[in-house]
Amino acid sequence: MKIMNRLSLASRLSIAFSLISCVVFISIGGLSYQSFREMVYTQQDKALTARIKRMEVFLTDAHTIHILGKYPKLYENMVGHEDSIFIVKESNKDLIRLNPLNIKIPRLNYSPQIQYCNNTTHHPTTRFAFKSIQFGNQDYQLIAGQQWYGANQILSQYFWKVAFYSGLGIVLSSLLGFMVGHYLFRSMRILIAETSKINVKKLNHRIEVESTNLEVQQLSHAMNQMLDKIQDDYQKLAQFSEDIAHELRTPLNNLMGQTQIMLSHARTTDELENLLYSHLEEYERLTKLIESMLFIARSEHREYGLDKKSVNLKQLIKNITDYFDCLIDEREMSLVIHVMDDFNIVANEIWIQRAIANLMSNAVLHGKEGGEITLEVKQNDADCMIRIVTHNVFIDEKHLSHLFDRFYQVDESRHKRTQTGGLGLAIVKSIMQLHGGSVEVENQTEGVAFKLILPRVC
Structure with a gap:
């Protein structure tokens, strides 16, 4: 947090944009990978289903079943995959059994509807589709299988492509965000430089920043308005100081002048008493002046609570x-x-x-x-x-x-x-x-x- 507080607004914006890019690209990449994975698995299930349905067609012809049972290599050539599994059972007796890799077949609960399962619960390597059918008075069990290796290899390649392009997108968007952030805040840096030129001796200086950024224009306009008010108040304060000095100087000069004259030589009691009365008038005037000044100053700062x-x-x-x-x-x-x-x-x-x-x-x-x-x-x-x-x-x-x-x-x-x-x-x-x-x-x-x-x- 302390490091973030030391960063400029442009840098913070770039970091925030980078984080947003990370979330967006990772989310899109994850969803894309998940969708592709489901599509691959669905396609594999459809391929297994097609094999089951083809064998159902063969089973309608007893002569064909007899030939396939006698010459299983015919169907193996038809399937054309060493990792493919196809088994046809008649009353738990294998009529056709194609299992080149000797994959262990799990215990299956057959039903007239096609079902799917993996060979193991954790880290499966083979996918199975199976069902039971009846022709004539015979019950047949059909099992088709396909290893995950090919699908997993495709998914692995797709995963690294998604990761690469997501990372590339994050890097490019971060660089773009950094460049755009510094470009957008260029006028802000100019505004800061112009503001730093203003001091008590240059209160008439105004900020002139040419920018297409609406916020910067509004800020510079607001700051110029503020400077107008500050300059006006400063001039009023300077004028007030001059005026109050002038107003106080007159009675003080009167007091000093009268006192110096009276001290120039000996005076009677009546003359001294008249001098004190004259001084009292000046003191009263000074008191009224100060009270009026205090009232105006406090009222301008709303320090008076009005009892209405x-x-x-x-x-x-x-x-x-x-x-x-x-x-x-x-x-x-x-x-x-x-x-x-x-x-x-x-x-x-x-x-x-x-x-x-x-x-x-x-x-x-x-x-x-x-x-x-x-x-x-x-x-x-x-x-x-x-x-x-x-x-x-x-x-x-x-x-x-x-x-x-x-x-x-x-x-x-x-x-x-x-x-x-x-x-x-x-x-x-x-x-x-x-x-x-x-x-x-x-x-x-x-x-x-x-x-x-x-x-x-x-």
């Missing part, structure tokens, strides 16, 4: 909008809500509330003063949709496909350092993925619209 239950969506939305009432009034905006009273969804209440709140926060912060925000809920047979529209606000089409990327900012001037730091919409996307739903954004006639799509209501 039936949630009344109208009450949930009311709790969220109550939180934003002061900010909406401050900006003199209006909020229009369309949701049914008894509309329920199956979800994790805390995370869905956070997703809606993040979208509401964007709508309020980036909406125009005195503008309008619409929040509505729709449903169909497959799912339900929560739609939030910020009227008269539009986002350039080139940004729409990137809005849910981590740390992506449409306008740096709108970047609120005390908010989510570009992770708000990424968190919304992660929450929807955890619920088996999705999030979409598009520019509509009235303004930019964000849609939360969840599985159908219960």
Whole structure:
């Protein structure tokens, strides 16, 4: 087994093909030999039967029997075989007895039907056919015999021919299997060589193997798809590392710069207290940033176990909008809500509330003063949709496909350092993925619209 584990797949296939060839050729050769053996034995029995029937014809003529009894060499010449046995008995008295080799005749139980037996049970050398007949008032016993030597010699020759050709077939089929196996796996070896060229510095390298083997084509296609995903994830990871370094650098630089200024000369207690408050704000921002990053990372790996239950969506939305009432009034905006009273969804209440709140926060912060925000809920047979529209606000089409990327900012001037730091919409996307739903954004006639799509209501 250990040796087999070290062999290539082509070698294993060749060995398996050789074993199958052995079984097939040996089985066919064995069946062929057995069939030929039965045919030879059947033909010998038929020859003995013919002799018995010829003697029955002679017995119809008493004169012929008398001549054969008087001159047995006549029938011996007719038979023409030194190893042939022919005996005609009349009331246990031999009328004709041809037994040139003096083969011992076993004890026979005669009957009107032709019967067959061998001279010995084990390793027989002679085959006998015998019967009893009656003509007139006389009973006759007829015995015909033939030695196995000729038949066994024919069978022996046939056996070695079958063995030779079976062995030759096994060898040729094994060689053919070896050649075909290595030919078929040639494209696999090329595939391995192409794959070995791929490393971190060559993630853009793709496998191009020209092969008529469908499986190799499918494998190379699947590997190229995998490489696309790996390259995409690697680029995202590199971008994420760059973004997180940038996001962490800003508050750290602020902390260091403020501290260096404060240490440049003696400060009053009030100045030091204000510095600590400023530092506390930066610490809070860093804490929120890290928590958001951890949530996104864990949600992507499905490490959060969702405790889903039936949630009344109208009450949930009311709790969220109550939180934003002061900010909406401050900006003199209006909020229009369309949701049914008894509309329920199956979800994790805390995370869905956070997703809606993040979208509401964007709508309020980036909406125009005195503008309008619409929040509505729709449903169909497959799912339900929560739609939030910020009227008269539009986002350039080139940004729409990137809005849910981590740390992506449409306008740096709108970047609120005390908010989510570009992770708000990424968190919304992660929450929807955890619920088996999705999030979409598009520019509509009235303004930019964000849609939360969840599985159908219960």
